[in-house]
Amino acid sequence: MNEQKPKTAERQKTINMAALRAAVAVYLIYLGVSLVRDRLQGNSTLPPALAWVAGLVFLLAGAAFGCYAWRRWQSERDTAAENEEAAGEEP
Numbered sequence: 001m002n003e004q005k006p007k008t009a010e011r012q013k014t015i016n017m018a019a020l021r022a023a024v025a026v027y028l029i030y031l032g033v034s035l036v037r038d039r040l041q042g043n044s045t046l047p048p049a050l051a052w053v054a055g056l057v058f059l060l061a062g063a064a065f066g067c068y069a070w071r072r073w074q075s076e077r078d079t080a081a082e083n084e085e086a087a088g089e090e091p
Contacts, residue, residue, distance in 0.1 A: 008084060011081075017073075018069060018072070018073035021065070025065045027062070029062035029066075031058045032056065032058030033055065035051050035055040036051060
């Protein structure tokens with residue numbers, strides 16, 4: 001039978017922070033898309049150029065933050081695993 005290790009507090013914090021960062025990245029992307037979509041549907045009073053530029057800025061910011069969140073999660077996950085191994089080896 002394959003037993004799973006219980007999550008330590010450090011690992012759980014890493015997961016929670018990664019989820020929060022992912023939510024922020026998705027929301028930034030959503031804001032960018034909705035700015036442009038609203039402008040195309042005629043539901044916005046923003047000038048077309050401003051809507052496109054602002055939408056693109058939010059979209060790129062969300063993508064960049066998503067990449068940052070992914071790299072940060074990998075780094076924190078590896079650090080948490082190393083800390084668990086070190087704690088397990090000590091008497």
